[in-house]
Amino acid sequence: MKDDDQLAPQGLRGLHALSAFFIGFFVLLHMTNHLVGLGGQETHIAFMAQARQIYRQPYVEVALVGLILWQVGSGLFMLARNLTRIKGVAAWAQALSGGYLALFLLVHVTAVIAGRAAFGLDTDFRYAAAGFFAAPWHWFFAPYYFLGVLALFVHVGCAAYWNVGASRPMLGATLLGGFAGLGALFAGLIVMALSGALFPVAIPAHYLAPYGQ
Ligand code: HEM
Structure with a gap:
């Protein structure tokens, strides 16, 4: 895959990048929430209560979910279109990370909506950690x-x-390697926090009910 035709056509790529820019504001806040939450369950929940004042507005949530559907759909479309032309480490990293992210976002946002609408749970740290x-x-x-x-x-x-x-x-290679390294570090720390490896985690019984426990 050459630089000038990666993820063609150009217009679709531009719109994919533009919606990523807007989604990025939420994701930055969301990742900050998880990093602040490395300080403890209560810290995570307290930060989320503040952050929700911004994104738990009906028009913000509808816009966010709409943008995510566009992001996932346009990303998967470009992936399918370019699948046979992917060459090189960066192009494969982009295709694999994008493909997983699309799957992750579909499952993740559905789980959050189900947690609230179907199970009547507050989808905070306890909901994420219950599993x-x-x-x-x-x-x-x-x-x-x-x-x-x-x-x-x-x-x-x-x-x-x-x-x-x-x-x-x-x-370019240094930036990609740097982002990947930082991502692995953050991901490891967040999983350790959720699993109770960094601080004690208390999960009320009703958060375990969806798992049949
Ligand atoms: C360990 C990683 C993650 C955990 C534990 C996690 C957990 C959560 C939780 C608990 C919520 C509900 C928030 C609330 O009720 O206010 C949520 C919502 C959400 N998360 Fe994540 N998240 C993670 C990673 C990500 C990533 C990597 C993305 C995006 C790339 C993402 C995108 C979203 C979106 C779009 C929502 C829905 C917001 C809404 O409409 O209310 N999350 N996540």
Whole structure:
């Protein structure tokens, strides 16, 4: 895959990048929430209560879910279109991270909506962490969340790579490697926090009910 035709056509790529820019505001807040939450369950919940004042507005949530559907749909369309032409480490990293991110986002947002609408749960830290305390579900949630955060960072790193990589390949590769390394570190820490490896985690019984426990 050459630089000038990656993820063609150009217009679709531009709209994919534009919606990523808007989704990015939420994702930045959301990742900050998880990093602040490394300080403890209560810290995570307190930060989310503040952050929700911004994104738990009906028009913000509808716009966010709409943008995510567009992001996933346009991403999968470009992936399918270019699948046979993918060549090189950066192009494969972009395709694999994008493909996983699309799958992750569909499952993740559906789970959040189901948690609120079907199970009547407050989808805070306890909802995210419950799966780690409902064996054997921890075998699913540890790689699922780890790869979700890693894929996000790798995908952003790929965008940085394509933007500078054509003219300065060493800088592009360093940026991609840096994003991937940081993503793996954050992903590991977040999974450790959710699983109770960093601080004690308390999960009320009704959060375990959806797992039949
Ligand atoms: C370990 C990783 C993650 C965990 C534990 C996690 C957990 C959560 C939780 C608990 C919520 C509900 C928030 C609320 O009720 O206010 C949520 C919502 C959401 N998350 Fe994540 N998340 C993770 C990673 C990600 C990533 C990597 C993305 C995007 C690339 C993402 C995108 C979203 C979106 C779009 C929502 C829905 C917001 C809404 O409409 O209310 N999450 N997540």
